[in-house]
Amino acid sequence: MPIPNFSHAPRLWYALLGLLLVLLVIASLGMGRYPVPFSSVAAILGDQLLPLPTTTPVGSEVERLVVLQLRLPRVVGAVLVGMALAMAGATLQGLFRNPLVDAHIVGISSGASFGGVVALLFALPSVVVVGSAFGAGLLALLAVFAMSRASHASRITTLVLAGLVTGTFCSALVGLVVFAADPEAQLPGIVYWLMGSFSQLDYRRLALLAPPLLLAGLLLHRMRWRLNLLSLGDHDARGLGVAVERTRWTALGLVTLMVAAQVAVSGTIGWVGLVIPHLARILTGPDHRTLLPISALLGGLFMLAIDGLARGFTAQELPVGLLAALVGTPLFAYLLWRRREGGLGGAE
Amino acid sequence: MSETSALRLEGIGHWYRPGEWIVRHIDAELRRGEVLAVLGPNGRGKTTLINLLLGLLTPREGQLTCHGPLAFVPQLFAPPFPYSVLEMVLMGRARHLGLWQTPGRQDHAIARAALAELGLEGLAERPVTQLSGGQRQMVMLARALASEGEILILDEPAAALDLRNQAAILALIGRLADERGLTVLFTTHQPQHALAVADRAMLLLPDQPPLVGPTATVMQEESLSRLYGIDLHRVEVNHAGTHQQSFIPLFERRRRPPTA
Numbered sequence: 001m002p003i004p005n006f007s008h009a010p011r012l013w014y015a016l017l018g019l020l021l022v023l024l025v026i027a028s029l030g031m032g033r034y035p036v037p038f039s040s041v042a043a044i045l046g047d048q049l050l051p052l053p054t055t056t057p058v059g060s061e062v063e064r065l066v067v068l069q070l071r072l073p074r075v076v077g078a079v080l081v082g083m084a085l086a087m088a089g090a091t092l093q094g095l096f097r098n099p100l101v102d103a104h105i106v107g108i109s110s111g112a113s114f115g116g117v118v119a120l121l122f123a124l125p126s127v128v129v130v131g132s133a134f135g136a137g138l139l140a141l142l143a144v145f146a147m148s149r150a151s152h153a154s155r156i157t158t159l160v161l162a163g164l165v166t167g168t169f170c171s172a173l174v175g176l177v178v179f180a181a182d183p184e185a186q187l188p189g190i191v192y193w194l195m196g197s198f199s200q201l202d203y204r205r206l207a208l209l210a211p212p213l214l215l216a217g218l219l220l221h222r223m224r225w226r227l228n229l230l231s232l233g234d235h236d237a238r239g240l241g242v243a244v245e246r247t248r249w250t251a252l253g254l255v256t257l258m259v260a261a262q263v264a265v266s267g268t269i270g271w272v273g274l275v276i277p278h279l280a281r282i283l284t285g286p287d288h289r290t291l292l293p294i295s296a297l298l299g300g301l302f303m304l305a306i307d308g309l310a311r312g313f314t315a316q317e318l319p320v321g322l323l324a325a326l327v328g329t330p331l332f333a334y335l336l337w338r339r340r341e342g343g344l345g346g347a348e
Numbered sequence: 349m350s351e352t353s354a355l356r357l358e359g360i361g362h363w364y365r366p367g368e369w370i371v372r373h374i375d376a377e378l379r380r381g382e383v384l385a386v387l388g389p390n391g392r393g394k395t396t397l398i399n400l401l402l403g404l405l406t407p408r409e410g411q412l413t414c415h416g417p418l419a420f421v422p423q424l425f426a427p428p429f430p431y432s433v434l435e436m437v438l439m440g441r442a443r444h445l446g447l448w449q450t451p452g453r454q455d456h457a458i459a460r461a462a463l464a465e466l467g468l469e470g471l472a473e474r475p476v477t478q479l480s481g482g483q484r485q486m487v488m489l490a491r492a493l494a495s496e497g498e499i500l501i502l503d504e505p506a507a508a509l510d511l512r513n514q515a516a517i518l519a520l521i522g523r524l525a526d527e528r529g530l531t532v533l534f535t536t537h538q539p540q541h542a543l544a545v546a547d548r549a550m551l552l553l554p555d556q557p558p559l560v561g562p563t564a565t566v567m568q569e570e571s572l573s574r575l576y577g578i579d580l581h582r583v584e585v586n587h588a589g590t591h592q593q594s595f596i597p598l599f600e601r602r603r604r605p606p607t608a
Contacts, residue, residue, distance in 0.1 A: 094429075097428040098428065099428070099429070219448075222448040223447055223448055224450065225445070225449070225450040225451065226447060228431065228435065228439060229439055229442050231427065231428055231429060232427055232439065233425070235404070235422060236420075236422045236425070237442075238402065238404050239402050239404075239420030239422060239501075240420070240439060240440065240442040240443065240495065241442050241443030241495075242442050242443075243447075246447075247447060250447070281429070285430075285431075285432065286429035286430055286431055286435075287431060287432070287435050289450055
């Protein structure tokens with residue numbers, strides 16, 4: 001079956017997905033235990049963005065409070081996290097020339113989790129949680145690289161195995177911290193954090209989350225074409241005049257920054273980075289110039305939808321990490337099946 | 349050194365483990381528009397030589413001078429993602445663009461011109477993974493053209509291709525040297541490929557410095573037999589008004605006679 005090639009129409013997809021994202025953001029802001037009508041949300045947002053000199057305030061006091069103070073930071077945070085995870089996944093898949101890689105598989109997420117958990121155990125301030133998660137994520141990445149360097153076997157296989165080893169080791173360390181935590185005071189918070197959640201996302205945490213995600217995301221977006229080059233393999237890329245090591249480490253550092261900031265604020269959320277780039281490749285093809293922005297849009301949409309499910313269906317909120325895995329795994333299984341049919345293409 | 353010198357190797361040598369020289373005492377000079385074929389069995393240092401030329405390795409001994417940018421065509425490989433032909437050729441622009449840059453209008457124009465020069469315009473939107481080996485090798489050559497390199501380095505460009513595609517690639521190499529004035533260095537396992545397009549040949553002989561010189565001079569029964577470690581026999585044919593020579597490897601038939 002030939003691969004449908006829509007890569008000539010990426011603008012159409014940008015417009016469509018961008019519009020969907022705006023609509024879903026407005027819908028999410030209205031949704032919850034205190035529903036706010038779609039039109040009111042739109043009016044409140046519009047008033048914030050473009051304040052008109054009217055005498056009557058838009059929406060009721062409660063509506064404004066719910067939409068702007070309670071829900072907006074959470075919705076913006078969820079969109080940013082989804083974008084970051086999807087971009088991180090797309091980047092890592094390009095770097096490792098393998099469509100089955102994401103931040104979990106190369107050990108960055110588990111490393112960042114360990115860093116975050118340790119900081120939580122000692123009840124350190126949020127900035128330290130982010131810093132600790134980033135440091136540990138970076139250490140995990142270094143460990144993976146050191147291990148893959150030491151081996152002469154196929155780079156990709158070694159890298160994935162080294163990631164598995166590092167990830168498992170970090171998970172064991174996380175387990176150790178969980179074991180050591182006070183079951184009354186600390187454990188519930190740590191376990192809930194580990195399952196991934198946006199329920200704690202207020203403006204203070206958003207201020208911690210947004211700058212690293214935006215900075216790393218924008219820089220990765222700027223170097224998106226380089227990912228095409230790196231995905232050809234070291235030898236060929238060097239032959240084309242690419243400073244392979246420098247480029248790869250820049251991209252990996254940016255990915256680690258994004259993943260660590262995300263893990264520190266909202267816990268571990270898997271599968272987004274694995275599933276979304278596959279979907280994006282089906283929509284607009286493998287060129288990272290379109291793959292990264294399309295993945296970001298799809299990731300934001302996906303994460304927001306998952307958060308909507310997490311908030312909407314039960315009185316007691318489900319952790320988004322769990323839901324992302326519950327929705328992501330069957331979707332990934334379907335994509336694997338498509339791949340067998342020749343739908344995704346690849347090196348095999 | 350002549351003023352039109354494009355590539356100069358002076359006493360190049362390299363080892364990976366001290367004392368175990370992979371290549372040594374390589375002396376060669378290529379003028380602009382000349383084609384050099386490098387012949388040698390597996391493990392005699394063809395790939396090492398290419399890596400030295402590309403700057404991926406630094407020679408342990410000797411000096412290498414390139415007058416002009418290099419363009420590299422690797423051995424046939426499948427990219428991990430089904431990039432389109434145009435995207436693949438655009439990647440040739442890498443050395444002209446910075447870390448934070450993406451190809452612009454001019455880069456696209458250059459890539460399309462390179463495709464047009466090789467008659468590949470029709471394939472621009474096709475995924476490279478769907479092309480035949482011969483087409484993919486042509487795409488890689490188009491990518492080298494798009495990089496605007498003046499010294500073309502090709503790693504076994506005609507290996508893994510059928511005879512017709514081998515002929516097409518060799519004809520193209522000759523055309524690029526003659527019409528574009530590109531200097532070409534390619535590795536090959538086939539003496540015929542050297543005879544078809546190379547001005548000069550380099551034989552990576554065992555336990556002695558490589559033999560370098562005009563193709564017709566260097567390519568002899570004796571030297572080739574020593575190069576490959578099996579006997580080769582020269583044949584000459586007159587075909588359609590042209591005189592051609594070739595070397596046939598003399599494989600011994602090693603089968604038991606039928607018993608029934």
